[in-house]
Amino acid sequence: MAEGEEVKLIGSWGSPFSIRVEMALNLKGVKYEFIELEDRKNKSPLLQKYNPVHKKIPVLLHNDKPIAESLIIIEYIDETWEGPSILPKDPYERSMARFWAKFVDEKCLTAMWEACSKTGEEGDKAIEEAAQLLKFLEEEIKGKRFFGGENIGLVDISANFIGYWFGIIQELVGFELLTKEKYPNLCEWIDGYINDNFIKENLPPKDKMTEALIKALVKPNTGSKSSPNV
Numbered sequence: 140m141a142e143g144e145e146v147k148l149i150g151s152w153g154s155p156f157s158i159r160v161e162m163a164l165n166l167k168g169v170k171y172e173f174i175e176l177e178d179r180k181n182k183s184p185l186l187q188k189y190n191p192v193h194k195k196i197p198v199l200l201h202n203d204k205p206i207a208e209s210l211i212i213i214e215y216i217d218e219t220w221e222g223p224s225i226l227p228k229d230p231y232e233r234s235m236a237r238f239w240a241k242f243v244d245e246k247c248l249t250a251m252w253e254a255c256s257k258t259g260e261e262g263d264k265a266i267e268e269a270a271q272l273l274k275f276l277e278e279e280i281k282g283k284r285f286f287g288g289e290n291i292g293l294v295d296i297s298a299n300f301i302g303y304w305f306g307i308i309q310e311l312v313g314f315e316l317l318t319k320e321k322y323p324n325l326c327e328w329i330d331g332y333i334n335d336n337f338i339k340e341n342l343p344p345k346d347k348m349t350e351a352l353i354k355a356l357v358k359p360n361t362g363s364k365s366s367p368n369v
């Protein structure tokens with residue numbers, strides 16, 4: 140890091156999107172100040188100022204210049220600081236990493252949130268869709284330690300929700316979508332992921348996360364399941 144350089148992350152301790160960015164910064168050994176925005180409902184003035192388009196965390200401030208959207212922030216980190224590469228150097232491999240990270244982000248996470256939060260016929264449909272999407276990841280991870288090969292890369296960081304949060308939600312909600320029987324390769328990746336020393340250091344404690352997820356999954360006063368927004 141250059142002298143006098145200032146890096147701040149506006150995030151939230153339990154957000155998989157925020158933690159994606161922390162993982163990338165920590166992988167590169169970048170020192171940063173973490174600004175916790177737990178109560179995002181009030182759309183803090185910080186978000187109005189630094190991410191007026193989406194008003195979402197995470198936002199990275201590099202010398203007071205804001206960058207929003209976790210996947211874009213990760214690429215910025217990879218290009219700005221030295222250290223282990225997050226994206227592959229080879230252009231084809233690089234585009235594939237981007238492809239799978241986008242697939243995880245836009246397709247899998249959406250379907251998995253819905254599988255957790257919808258009930259009845261809609262819930263069954265969402266579970267079916269998530270199950271089909273996860274089959275693609277099951278194929279992609281086959282024979283590899285991480286999506287990035289021997290080391291953690293863009294897809295592993297992007298899929299942190301699948302590696303950690305989803306298992307907790309699955310236990311809480313009481314359905315079995317992502318199991319060893321149906322997805323042996325993906326579950327092996329999950330085992331390796333949550334037991335990896337670097338990843339472990341970057342994940343929120345399970346008991347604290349479980350408590351927050353219970354609150355996020357159950358709407359106050361109704362007892363009904365809502366879309367988790369952790």
Ligand SMILES: N[C@@H](CCC(=O)N[C@@H](CS)C(=O)NCC(=O)O)C(=O)O
Binds near residue numbers: 194209368
């Ligand atoms: N596509 C965004 C998603 C970020 C996101 O959904 N952040 C949530 C917290 S986990 C948020 O700030 N929600 C506040 C809101 O929607 O008002 C990214 O990858 O950074």
